[in-house]
Amino acid sequence: MRIFLAPMEGVVDHTMRTMLTQVGGIDRCVTEFVRVTTTLLPPKTFYRLCPELHKQGLTPSGxxxxxxxxxxxxxxxxxxxxxxxxxxxxxIDINFGCPAKQVNRSDGGSVLLQEPDRVFAIVDAVRKAVPASTPVTVKIRLGFNDRSLLEDVTQAIFAANASELTIHARTKEDGYKPPAYWDAIADIYANSPIPIIANGEIWSVADYHQCIKESGCQDIMLGRGILACPDLARQINATQLEQHVRVMDWLMVVELLVQFCVVTEAMYERKYVGNRVKQWLGYLRRQYPQAAVLFEQVKRLKWPEDIAAAIALHKTEYSKAI
Ligand SMILES: Cc1cc2nc3c(=O)[nH]c(=O)nc-3n(C[C@H](O)[C@H](O)[C@H](O)COP(=O)(O)O)c2cc1C
Incomplete structure (x- = not known):
């Protein structure tokens, strides 16, 4: 069983990867997408989206x-x-899942799921362009408007010798509306020559069990679920090994937020720190009611020192209250 951290544009960047892989349980990450049009992009584009390239492509936790x-x-x-x-x-991971209108209009993302031949041509070209030792993985949805081409698309990906395939168990039309149709992956998994990774709507250990039961898959990818519950991968690993793990309490999450401010300030202009923290609190709110309280306390703040002071005050007040 392996657990992967989902790529999430504007959310799971280098700083978030640093934080979540430090908590543990994650076997691999994927960057936000690099948008390719017609040209060879300069190295700085790759370094911006993947500063880990300066460190052998590894997060600080390896x-x-x-x-x-x-x-x-x-x-x-x-x-x-x-x-x-x-x-x-x-x-290298190839994105055939992005539902954004702007991206689809300019010939990228899930719109390509309507053209299995082009999916083949892209995966095949990428596979042939990189050393055999470099895995080429692919990420898709179940389809664009419907699932009618799922079999053709997956066969194209297998024929092009992709190393692994992640399936977000919804069509582009389904958007992000629950549920995710994990059972729709089962046939693909059963007949696949390569590992299939199930993705979508895994928010808890119970969801994980249900997902592997319905999809048959062993490997999963976590997106919003692990942002809401930063130790979800660790919890899932622990249940697999039948070990007991201490579940992160709110004060441990607050410590993580303090560190997040520091690593974010080191990477971005100071004015962006507030928005990043508020964005993460938006996800954490789903799992921790206190995140909503802290959100209210920081929502008008922008500068890192003000955010840090508000978090410190919140910590003191919360510790006194429990
Ligand atoms: C804000 C946001 C940004 C995303 N950006 C990407 C992306 O850059 N590349 C990609 O393949 N998928 C992207 N996705 C899709 C996720 O990787 C994942 O497939 C989806 O969120 C379902 O998993 P989840 O229910 O665990 O969040 C994004 C999703 C969200 C919500």
Whole structure:
């Protein structure tokens, strides 16, 4: 069983990968997508989305980070994959799942699920462009408007010699509306020559068990669920090993937020720290009621020192109250 951290544009960046892999239980991460059009992108684009390339493509906790590419043309995808591999990416992931209108209109993401031949051409070109030792993984949804081409798309991906396939168990049309249809992955998994990773709507250990039961998969990818519950991967690992693990309490999460401010300030302009913290609190709110309280306390603040002071005060008040 392996657990992967989902790519999430504007949310799971280098700083978030640092925090979540430090908590533990994650076997691999994927960057936000690098948008490929027609040109070979400069190294700085790859380093910006994947600063881990300066450190052998590993997070500070030693977890590999694959570079995700999104685009509709085989040749530009291939040359950019080659570049990412040369810069030290431990693997390349190809995005055929993005539902964003703007991305789909410009020939990328889930719109390509309507064209299995092009999916083949892209994966095949990328596979041939990078060394055999560099895994090429693919991420899809169940389809664009419906699931009618799922079998053709997955066969195309297998024929192109992809290393692994992650399936977000919804179509583009389904958007992010629950549920995720884990059972729709079962046939693909049963007949696949490569590992299949199930993704979508895993918010708890119970969801994990249900997902592997319905999909048959052993490996999973966690997105919003692990943002809401930072030790979810660790909890899932513990149940697999039948070990007891101490579940993170709110004060431990607050400590994580303090560190998040520090690593975020080191990476971005100071004015962005507040928004990043508020964004994470938005996800944490689902699991920790106190996150909503802290959100109210920081919502008008922008500067790191003000946010840090508000978090410190919150910690004192909360500790007194429990
Ligand atoms: C804000 C946001 C940004 C995302 N960005 C990406 C992305 O860059 N690449 C990608 O393949 N999927 C992206 N996704 C999809 C997630 O990787 C994942 O498939 C989806 O959120 C379902 O998993 P979850 O229910 O565990 O969150 C994004 C999802 C969200 C909510």
């Amino acid at each position: 977890v590999p980070v694959y570079v995700q590419l999104l685009g509709g043309q085989p040749e530009p995808m291939a040359i950019n994959a080659e570049r990412a591999a040369q810069l030290g990416a431990p693997g």
